[in-house]
Amino acid sequence: DARVTQTPRHKVTEMGQEVTMRCQPILGHNTVFWYRQTMMQGLELLAYFRNRAPLDDSGMPKDRFSAEMPDATLATLKIQPSEPRDSAVYFCASGFITDGFASTDTQYFGPGTRLTVL
Amino acid sequence: EDKVVQSPLSLVVHEGDTVTLNCSYEVTNFRSLLWYKQEKKAPTFLFMLTSSGIEKKSGRLSSILDKKELSSILNITATQTGDSAIYLCAVGLPGGGNKLTFGTGTQLKVEL
Numbered sequence: 001d002a003r004v005t006q007t008p009r010h011k012v013t014e015m016g017q018e019v020t021m022r023c024q025p026i027l028g029h030n031t032v033f034w035y036r037q038t039m040m041q042g043l044e045l046l047a048y049f050r051n052r053a054p055l056d057d058s059g060m061p062k063d064r065f066s067a068e069m070p071d072a073t074l075a076t077l078k079i080q081p082s083e084p085r086d087s088a089v090y091f092c093a094s095g096f097i098t099d100g101f102a103s104t105d106t107q108y109f110g111p112g113t114r115l116t117v118l
Numbered sequence: 119e120d121k122v123v124q125s126p127l128s129l130v131v132h133e134g135d136t137v138t139l140n141c142s143y144e145v146t147n148f149r150s151l152l153w154y155k156q157e158k159k160a161p162t163f164l165f166m167l168t169s170s171g172i173e174k175k176s177g178r179l180s181s182i183l184d185k186k187e188l189s190s191i192l193n194i195t196a197t198q199t200g201d202s203a204i205y206l207c208a209v210g211l212p213g214g215g216n217k218l219t220f221g222t223g224t225q226l227k228v229e230l
Contacts (some may be wrong), residue, residue: 035215043206043220044163074159091160105150105210107218109160 004110018080022091035091120145124221141207142189150210
């Protein structure tokens with residue numbers, strides 16, 4: 001069955017290193033979201049794309065985070081340089097969402113990337 | 119600032135009990151309210167509500183939206199240990215991609 005996939009599932013790195021997380025949305029979905037989840041802050045929206053175009057990245061620290069969708073089957077979230085406070089689980093979610101009344105807002109989440117920055 | 123508040127923050131019940139989880143919201147524009155269940159992994163979708171007063175049901179779970187009170191409840195009857203999870207409420211906002219604003223969740227533990 002169709003699922004959102006994310007790689008890697010776990011990543012341990014040292015402060016200052018670059019981290020790239022990848023997401024493959026469900027085929028046919030037009031909207032992709034990146035979230036970060038921590039115990040303290042819960043789920044936070046970092047950025048999202050509609051039809052590969054970035055719509056909002058106001059949730060991301062711009063100086064170190066970047067998100068792209070090089071094609072319809074791949075979304076990336078990059079952190080450079082990484083810091084210990086970036087340690088969290090990063091989720092990608094996708095959905096088929098339009099502005100129309102009949103649209104569903106349902107987002108399907110990937111398994112997440114658990115990032116630990118030492 | 120848009121806000122979604124869930125209560126209680128955590129709850130411990132015994133198998134067979136019925137539980138009611140609450141979600142209230144303060145948003146500038148409302149489009150939909152969604153419930154998700156999160157066990158140890160990613161959130162999984164339960165319900166989407168857009169109209170007041172219409173109950174959605176799936177097995178032992180049901181949910182209803184009250185737009186006048188800006189709130190929703192999620193009911194679980196005859197709870198089982200497999201219902202133990204964090205239940206997340208999210209509000210969908212119109213325009214520009216329909217992003218979701220999430221509450222912090224209610225942690226439910228069902229004991230034998």
